Amino acid sequence: MIELDVQSRKPIYEQLMDKFKELMINEVLLEHNQLPSIRLLAQELTINPNTIQKAYKQLESDGYIYTLPGKGNFVAPPKSIKNSLKEVKIRNELEKVLAEAMYIGIEKHEIHRLVKDISPLRKGGDS
CATH class of the missing domain: 1.20.5 (Single alpha-helices involved in coiled-coils or other helix-helix interfaces)
Structure with missing residues (x-):
């Protein structure tokens, strides 16, 4: 689902953010869909969980996702984007x-x- 270019000059967390935005724009990820857990995605992509956490925090700050404590991260409705x-x-x-x-x-x-x-x-x- 998500492929990252480790040779790119673009930071991994930004690549991850771009991939999630692309999936949302192309309606592969629909509003209120749950995103993969940080731990699961880190294992899948073999990257540091802190990198994923940073991407998720920025996506949430930008209004693309929201977090429900204890439940995970979810795609925000498009209208809620700042x-x-x-x-x-x-x-x-x-x-x-x-x-x-x-x-x-x-x-x-x-x-x-x-x-x-x-x-x-x-x-x-x-x-």
Whole structure:
């Protein structure tokens, strides 16, 4: 389910966070699904449990998951993600990518078509 690149310069906990976010966005992990326990995931991935704990804490801080004491970690409903800061960050990144795309010659209508193609993939998004 989760593969990490130990050769990458990106820290393992960030790779783990990205993988979980990807699974949530692609609706492999649905809201209120329980995440693997830290101990189990550490054994599966053969990484330090503290690394997983750090990823889970950051995901919880960012609003992607929530913890029920004694029960584990669960996927948070999409609306509970801290929108304001995250939205600003995503908008800034998107502006940079779009500016670069237009600079290298991708036409606006092609970008629009790509956005239209992506929209139906995400439930609850504006069309």
